[in-house]
Amino acid sequence: MPPVPPNRLIIIPPSHYCEKARWALKLAGVPFTQEAHAPLFHAPAVRRAGGARSTPVLVTPDAVLKDSEEILAWLEERPEAAWRPYGGGALSPEERAAARAWEARLGRELGPHTRRFAYFHLLPLPRAASLECVIDGAPERERRWARLGWPLIRWVMRKTMRIDAAGAARSRERVDACFDEVAAALAANPAGGGERLVGRLLTAADLTFATLAAPVLLAPGYGARLPPDDALPAALLAEVARYRAHPAGRFALRVYEELARRAP
Numbered sequence: 596m597p598p599v600p601p602n603r604l605i606i607i608p609p610s611h612y613c614e615k616a617r618w619a620l621k622l623a624g625v626p627f628t629q630e631a632h633a634p635l636f637h638a639p640a641v642r643r644a645g646g647a648r649s650t651p652v653l654v655t656p657d658a659v660l661k662d663s664e665e666i667l668a669w670l671e672e673r674p675e676a677a678w679r680p681y682g683g684g685a686l687s688p689e690e691r692a693a694a695r696a697w698e699a700r701l702g703r704e705l706g707p708h709t710r711r712f713a714y715f716h717l718l719p720l721p722r723a724a725s726l727e728c729v730i731d732g733a734p735e736r737e738r739r740w741a742r743l744g745w746p747l748i749r750w751v752m753r754k755t756m757r758i759d760a761a762g763a764a765r766s767r768e769r770v771d772a773c774f775d776e777v778a779a780a781l782a783a784n785p786a787g788g789g790e791r792l793v794g795r796l797l798t799a800a801d802l803t804f805a806t807l808a809a810p811v812l813l814a815p816g817y818g819a820r821l822p823p824d825d826a827l828p829a830a831l832l833a834e835v836a837r838y839r840a841h842p843a844g845r846f847a848l849r850v851y852e853e854l855a856r857r858a859p
Contacts (some may be wrong), residue, residue: 600626600808605644605652608732609819612706615806616651616663617818621858622678624800628652631732633741635748660675664698667799678857680799690794697780697800705833706807706844708766711756711808716831717822718749720769724826725749731820747816753830766832769858774842777804778842790849797853805850 604620604627606613620627632640638648645659646652649824653660653669660666667680680698681691719726726745730738741748781789792800809817813835824832838844 600628601656602627603654605630607650611650611807613665614762614818616666619667619680622675633730633733636737682796694793694798694800699801703801706767709810712763712766715758724822728820736773774841803845808847814851816855
């Protein structure tokens with residue numbers, strides 16, 4: 596039997612922050628196992644591992660990394676990493692700082708809003724098209740309890756993430772503004788040829804935008820199960836088409852194509 600990788604990534608299956616960490620580890624060529632948990636059920640596993648309340652958490656032989664930014668910072672320092680999130684020595688100090696700044700800003704200003712907007716449309720779907728995606732890959736015991744408690748889980752998700760019509764409308768505005776800013780930044784970076792936010796290399800900035808934008812793009816290659824198109828409301832499909840046609844949306848989809856080539 597092959598050896599078990601020493602690094603354990605604790606996730607909630609559909610989380611786009613977990614998606615970011617998963618692709619970063621793949622790009623870096625750092626082996627890991629994935630431990631999926633259903634929403635709410637993830638909290639005890641995270642606490643046992645030494646995290647706080649949220650995912651992703653990466654448990655390594657030497658440290659517990661409590662979010663995606665900590666995981667990418669850890670990868671930057673790994674001597675064996677095949678990809679450096681901030682460019683290693685190939686980028687200038689200013690470019691490295693810019694990549695970190697984009698990552699932090701997108702984590703605060705894009706991630707929560709694409710999540711809220713997507714869940715606003717997805718949570719009302721029939722259970723087979725909503726719950727089953729949320730719990731895909733979780734332990735069977737958690738899946739059984741989640742099916743029984745889905746109305747409560749859905750209520751908690753709406754309450755904690757403020758998922759309602761007014762919140763979704765505000766999030767749509769924030770996502771639109773962020774897409775416009777990213778498109779402008781791509782055009783203003785001649786070194787990247789319109790394909791990079793910072794410098795000429797794929798950095799944490801590009802990966803963060805692509806993965807955190809993925810919920811409104813329903814990005815092909817997304818690492819979690821997504822509902823089939825014929826189960827989705829027409830209003831969401833129209834928004835997905837609009838975001839995919841945006842220059843920043845096209846950029847995110849190209850990043851996903853690159854990820855598939857570089858870290859299948």
